[in-house]
Amino acid sequence: MSQFQSLEHALKRFFGYDSFRPGQRQIIQQALSNRDLLVVMPTGGGKSLCFQLPALLKPGLTVVVSPLIALMQDQVESLQDNGIGATFLNSSLSLAQVRSREQDILNCRVKLLYVAPERLLSEKFLPFLDLVQHKIGISAIAIDEAHCVSEWGHDFRPEYRQLQLLRYRYPNVPFLALTATATERVRQDIIQQLVLRQPNIHIASFNRPNLYYEVQPKLKTAYSQLLQQVRAAKGSGIVYCLSRKRVDEIAFRLQQDGIKALPYHAGLSDEDRTSNQRRFIRDDVQVMVATIAFGMGINKPDVRFVIHYDLPRNLESYYQEAGRAGRDGEPASCTIFFSYGDIKTIEYIIDQKSDPQEQRIARQQLRQVIDYTEGTDCRRTIQLSYFGERFEGNCANCDNCRFPKPLEDWTIESQKFLSCVARCKERFGMNYIIDVLRGSKNQKIQQNGHHELSTYGIGTDKSVDDWKMLARSLLHQGLVDQTSDGYSVLKLNALSWEVLRRQREVKIAVPTVAVIEESPQRVAEVEMLYERLRQLRKQLADEQSVAPYVVFSDSTLKLMARSQPQTSTEFSRLSGVGEYKLAQYGERFVSEIQAYCKEQGITPQTPVATATTxxxxxxxxxxxxxxxxxxxxxxxxxxxxxxxxxxxxxxxxxxxxxxxxxxxxxxxxxxxxxxxxxxxxxxxxxxxxxxxxxxxxxxxxxxxxxxxxxxxxxxxxxxx
CATH class of the missing domain: 1.10.10.1390 (ATP-dependent DNA helicase RecQ)
Structure with missing residues (x-):
């Protein structure tokens, strides 16, 4: 690095940045000293730079293990745009292209090689890698998306486990494992599976303060919810769905409604996926509708919204997928549409797994997602506690903090709950403890003798949902722990004992019976009709070459959508409808409203009052x-x-x-x-x-x- 005055100088020269992001400089210094590293850094935190810059400052080739073709192509294009020697080898290339790139590597024209684990460990490729090591040297092996090595991670890939063979083949080459999401269990699994040697572990904060998190109930008119949100959004967005069929359906409907949208899933050809991804990155389209196959490592910093149209399978994948929003640090929104019907879909997917242990882990992860969606605590508190990071207070950037439920003192109930956990010897999960508290006649409780405990039946004054709400809040606040081995057993910790000893109060957010003026379904119906009336207004305005507001104002259209007049007389009573407009447009609008009500099976609302009488x-x-x-x-x-x-x-x-x-x-x-x-x-x-x-x-x-x-x-x- 003698040709550079400092790391900052190298950073500016190669990447154009004036300063490092938090944690990057220390990681790069340790990478330059050939240490094994485990780096856990949120999406948008700058993980890639932690191995890219050292690769340019050290002699030899850095091999980057990357799980997806789209991911490696994107990163290589970005590096090449900066004039950096980088390439990839994957199945999208012809034999002649592979040979040409291999020659560039041996001639020292490439500093970073991106390759999938399957190719890296193949019988044909390993001899070439041996030649590279002998001729120019391998400076480091960087394993991106390292959570894929762990069965406890959200995207386990068995081929990643075989990467430890490289450790034994090249014992003096440092390993850098990098991921955006990893719980303590996953981190330990990464270290063990990759045989990292006394690695320096860097864990950045998982908090993304610029992201707004919310959960919306998924209505029967869910597509209308989605369309409204997309139309209101400014900038690019990603809509995640569980199935390829749903992806194709949503992408098509958005296109029909004038939204520039494309699908992305494994059922498309490599060519179509690559083309769609490129068009999204280049802002040729606004929305990518995708399965989880899309987005891993995609470098599009200005995604303004991520919507999970279907329930995510686990919190790790949700955190990573939602984290593809706002990588530029600007405000962005992350929304889950929550429906109990989606739970059944995910449970079916879990049942298809052949390994019982994998099934148990997946079911526990699903329960954690449900706890998140139903939680009344700060969304950040719930997310960060999952990754072992404490966050206390009001984040002011999630639905639960912006629209808080009132706090109530549930210290006594917490003592009952935690006492029951203790008396059951910390061997059971949430549902069992609640059954004991509520005096269930469950046969298992009788067999265990827990019907004789002092806590048996002391919680009949609260419903099952009340106790579940409390249990979730205790977990989210770190006042009780839960095993992550697929069994979800509750364990007391130091804070639990503070509650039991009356040294700590417990306050939880409790939903009240809100005064709701209209049901969500009614609101959605009104919005759908409003959109149809806007389209009719636009058509009429175009026919006369006038602006839409000349026909009717937005406020009058909203009154039409709400009151749904079925006759010319009812229509005439609307504010903004005079004799001329009644004669000019009344019949067209009334016909549109009648047709909509018939299609939707809607009983028209009580007519609004007249403005004249x-x-x-x-x-x-x-x-x-x-x-x-x-x-x-x-x-x-x-x-x-x-x-x-x-x-x-x-x-x-x-x-x-x-x-x-x-x-x-x-x-x-x-x-x-x-x-x-x-x-x-x-x-x-x-x-x-x-x-x-x-x-x-x-x-x-x-x-x-x-x-x-x-x-x-x-x-x-x-x-x-």
């Missing part, structure tokens, strides 16, 4: 004006300013509109928890007086909040 059960003209501005997305203050009215007057309008069952989202203005408290206060005080209700609640509640919730109470009780 208000009555006791209909909004007034001034309220409808406020509603129109609200539907355009204006805030209370903005509506007041535009209408030259007090904000209190606008709140009054919104409260009355809520009472009249108009489309006002009260949850965006008053949290569900505060709604419940205000509703209780109205019931207890038996009055509609704002002053008396506020006196009961206290000054932490505003009159505006009470007005809005009172409107909801009026609607429910028909007191208007």
């Amino acid at each position: 208000p009555s006791k059960n209909q909004p007034s003209y001034t309220q409808l004006k406020t509603l129109d501005l609200y539907m355009q997305g204006l805030s209370v203050a903005e509506i007041a300013q535009q209408r030259d009215l007090r904000t209190g007057t606008i709140v009054d309008h919104l409260a009355e509109l809520i009472a009249l069952n108009q489309p006002i989202d009260i949850n965006s203005m008053v949290s569900p928890e505060r709604q419940l408290e205000i509703l209780k206060a109205i019931e207890v005080t038996a009055t509609e007086s704002l002053t008396k209700i506020r006196e009961f609640l206290g000054e932490s509640y505003s009159f505006d909040e009470i007005r809005l919730v009172r409107g909801m109470w009026k609607r429910r009780n028909k007191s208007f």
Whole structure:
């Protein structure tokens, strides 16, 4: 390295970067001293540089073991774009191309060779590798995606286990094992299987603060959910599905809806997969719909969203697949659509495994995914605890932290649970402990004599789901441990004993009965109809060569989608529909709405009130004006300013509109928890007086909040 003033100088020359990312410099220094290394660094953390830069600074050839053709092609192209001598050998090449590249290696024109493990260990290739070692030297063997060596990893590949043969064939060549995801058990397995010699182990933080994590219930109208999210997204995205059939279906439907999308799965030809990947990387298309075969090591830093349309099989693969979003450090979102139906699909896949131990491991991993999706704790806390990293507090960048459930003190329940674990000698899993607590007549409990324990039956005051929620939270918070051998046995730790000795409180996030104005299915139906009406509006606008908003505003379309008028009379009552537009467009829009309702088997909603003939059960003209501005997305203050009215007057309008069952989202203005408290206060005080209700609640509640919730109470009780 004498030709370089420093590692930073080499970094700038070869890769154009001015400084290293956290941990890279130390790893590179140790690689240059020919040490065995195990590097666990999240996607986007810069793992590749940890072996690429040393390869350029040391004499000889660095051999990189890579599991996928797409992965090695991508990395080699990136290196060649930087003027670096790199190549790959795989099945996509002709015999003449292989011979030419081998000659380049022997003539010292290549510093990094990417090769799959199957080729690397073949009888034909090993003699060539011996020749390389003799003529120019092998400077290092880097094993990328090293978790593939472990049966405890999420992508076990038996051929990776044979790589230890290289250790015995080239005993003086240093090994570098690199992966983005590895639990403690997987890390130990990597060291053992690759025969790493006193390796330096580098474990970077698994936290990706720029990623927003969320779980959405997967509705019957799941495709509509997906389409809405893709349309709202800015930038490229990946949609993961469990099956090739689902991939093809989703890709086709997105294409039909005007989204530039392509499929990627093992059923496609190598040529098609390579072409589709290249088009995605080069931004020729926005969305790649794929099975898990896509993405490993793909260097596309500006992926803005990753959606798991189907439930992932385990947390490690989910972390890695979701981690392909936001590798540039910019904000990105990671969404799981969760359906219990997907669990059955994965269980079927697990049942096809021939090895009973593999089945047990896969089932335990599936339970951990379910715990994650159903968890009420911070998503980061759950993810990072899986990898043995503690994260405490509010991450402010997941659905559970942005929309938190209220915390409740469950210390006593935790003591009961942990005490039961202890009295059962730490030999059983979550479900068994819950059965004991709830006094189950399970035959196994009787045989073990656990029906005689002091903790037997002391938990009948809580449901099975309550106890499962607590157990998950204890695991996520590190207050109890769980074995990872496929059996999920609960084990007490030091923090468990602190809880049992009353030295530590336990608070968990408990879902409340939220005040939901509409069911998710109803919301999805409205959104689907809204999209169809937008397409009709665009068609009519194009026919007249005018902008779509000239036909109808978005707010009027939303009113159509919600109220679903079935006649011209009902249509005329919508805010934004005058006589001219009724005559011009009414029949087309009503026909579209009728057709949609018939297709979906929807019973039309109660007609909305007229804007011209208000009555006791209909909004007034001034309220409808406020509603129109609200539907355009204006805030209370903005509506007041535009209408030259007090904000209190606008709140009054919104409260009355809520009472009249108009489309006002009260949850965006008053949290569900505060709604419940205000509703209780109205019931207890038996009055509609704002002053008396506020006196009961206290000054932490505003009159505006009470007005809005009172409107909801009026609607429910028909007191208007």
